[in-house]
Amino acid sequence: MPHLALDKVSVHYDGQPEPAVERVSIDIGKGDFVVLVGRSGCGKTSLLNVAAGLVEPARGRATIGGRPITAPGPDRAVVFQNDALFPWLTARENVAFALRLRGVPADKRARRADELLSLVKLNGAGDKHIWELSGGMRQRVGLARALAAEPEFLLLDEPLGALDALTRERMQTTLLDLWSAAQVGVLMVTHGIEEALVLATRIVVLAPGPGHVVRSFDTHFGRRYAAGEPIRAIKADPAFAAARAELTDAIFEGEAA
Numbered sequence: 001m002p003h004l005a006l007d008k009v010s011v012h013y014d015g016q017p018e019p020a021v022e023r024v025s026i027d028i029g030k031g032d033f034v035v036l037v038g039r040s041g042c043g044k045t046s047l048l049n050v051a052a053g054l055v056e057p058a059r060g061r062a063t064i065g066g067r068p069i070t071a072p073g074p075d076r077a078v079v080f081q082n083d084a085l086f087p088w089l090t091a092r093e094n095v096a097f098a099l100r101l102r103g104v105p106a107d108k109r110a111r112r113a114d115e116l117l118s119l120v121k122l123n124g125a126g127d128k129h130i131w132e133l134s135g136g137m138r139q140r141v142g143l144a145r146a147l148a149a150e151p152e153f154l155l156l157d158e159p160l161g162a163l164d165a166l167t168r169e170r171m172q173t174t175l176l177d178l179w180s181a182a183q184v185g186v187l188m189v190t191h192g193i194e195e196a197l198v199l200a201t202r203i204v205v206l207a208p209g210p211g212h213v214v215r216s217f218d219t220h221f222g223r224r225y226a227a228g229e230p231i232r233a234i235k236a237d238p239a240f241a242a243a244r245a246e247l248t249d250a251i252f253e254g255e256a257a
């Protein structure tokens with residue numbers, strides 16, 4: 001699988017006096033779950049949009065398998081916080097729509113859509129209309145739809161941000177299950193410090209003014225879950241609390257009092 005690489009990427013929006021992001025490098029390969037964290041305005045979404053091909057870097061290079069990223073592509077599926085599903089369609093039809101766009105023949109779509117729905121633990125919900133589903137269930141349909149494109153990379157912008165705490169925790173384990181089953185590389189933006197620690201194989205901490213990397217480090221809690229350890233036991237581990245304190249310090253380091 002190719003690597004998705006941002007190499008010394010700067011983002012400068014038209015009409016702005018300063019760049020939003022300066023010289024950020026991030027490399028995501030198969031099996032990586034890279035999480036971007038940092039204070040508001042540090043450029044997390046801008047970087048995700050560069051990876052998606054929605055924003056062009058002012059300087060530096062964004063590549064996938066060595067080829068420049070110039071536009072969105074089926075190799076990268078993007079899921080936003082409030083992803084628009086078609087409310088008048090059922091969960092299965094929403095996923096099948098994405099399969100149709102991919103050219104999957106009509107007679108294969110329903111079965112494949114059900115497989116994808118069961119991957120996000122929505123077995124049996126295929127016939128439900130979107131308006132009948134909870135926020136967490138809708139987000140699962142959004143993920144199933146993203147996976148319908150069989151992407152090599154999932155780009156997730158605060159995908160769990162609108163969910164209540166309990167649903168959010170459940171969705172974190174769903175994301176980890178998906179990541180280990182689907183063999184994709186993930187780049188995710190979150191405001192949740194615990195969420196970053198639970199999910200990531202690598203956390204990149206950004207600071208604003210203009211956005212730059214202050215720390216980048218590998219974590220192993222998500223892999224422990226993938227290896228069978230219960231999520232609650234992982235969160236109760238003193239190493240988890242220590243990592244949380246360290247990450248919080250890194251995020252707020254240098255912030256004006």
Ligand SMILES: Nc1ncnc2c1ncn2[C@@H]1O[C@H](COP(=O)(O)OP(=O)(O)OP(=O)(O)O)[C@@H](O)[C@H]1O
Nearest residue numbers: 013014016020038039040041042043044045046047
């Ligand atoms: N389309 C745009 N045009 C002009 N400026 C923009 C645009 N999008 C973002 N910015 C600016 O770029 C900077 C980085 O924004 P970005 O949304 O990438 O940060 P973020 O870390 O994702 O923020 P948040 O955590 O608040 O979502 C901010 O100063 C923002 O105001």
